[in-house]
Amino acid sequence: MSSESLTFHRLGCHHPSQLVLPDLRSKDCPKILDTFKNAFIAKNACDITKEDYEPLLHLADQTVPCNKTLFWSKSKELAHQFTRVQSGLFTLEDTLLGYLGDDLTWCGDARSAELNHQSCPHWHECPSNPVSVFWNVISQKFAESACGVAQVMLNGSLSEPFSKYSTFGSVEVYNLDPRKVHTVQAWVMHDVGETSSNSCSSVSINELKLIVSKRNMTFTCQNNYRPARLVQCVKHPEHSSCASNI
């Protein structure tokens, strides 16, 4: 299925209801798809700007309830397994635009009014490609709209669970509004079976703590946040670290 038809299928209002935040129901699906395409069609695929996506952001604007935003970095699968179970939390992909763009690649060409189905530039070829600019733009918007407690799931099995070069570390954490977000709560998740080090006290996490504190927000951290750990244990029920006296 081409990326356009896939996007249209996702957008064609066959939207799984559990993904739809309440303020979406009145949205004009075909118009959103056209506006999405107009952001990059007939444009140089290495010269896409934030402004190209402004009309789309305006049309598909959504607000996540306070205390319900979940960011992630290098932990996409577990973050989404968790929000499927913990329906009161929303990742960017639980919004329409994040859902639409997930796992898709798209671009156009300055000399054509058609989608380019052959090849699209990747980030290392040119950072101002339609997909990279899209994720930066909607990640920024997602962070700006957060309020109350903002949660972030990080990967404790990496030497650097927090990277200032990641989207979370370079875009989202700097676009949280301290007038709306009072606490950033980090969950550092280790693979089941790995000897859990105390990543919350690691240099990497302390780097995040410093950024958050300097932006006048409180930082808290938990290793292997138990509700998320239980989701991990579904795949490893026999493992000793999943044995519990529940």
Ligand SMILES: Nc1nc2c(c(=O)[nH]1)N1CN2[C@@H]2O[C@H](COP(=O)(O)OP(=O)(O)OC[C@H]3O[C@@H]1[C@H](O)[C@@H]3O)[C@@H](O)[C@H]2O
């Ligand atoms: N399908 C999604 N992709 C992305 C989301 C997102 O929410 N869904 N992104 C970014 N993103 C793209 O994923 C990789 C890096 O991931 P990865 O290296 O695993 O983590 P990042 O911190 O860079 O990006 C995840 C962070 O940004 C939003 C989402 O709200 C998370 O809080 C890079 O190409 C980004 O442009």
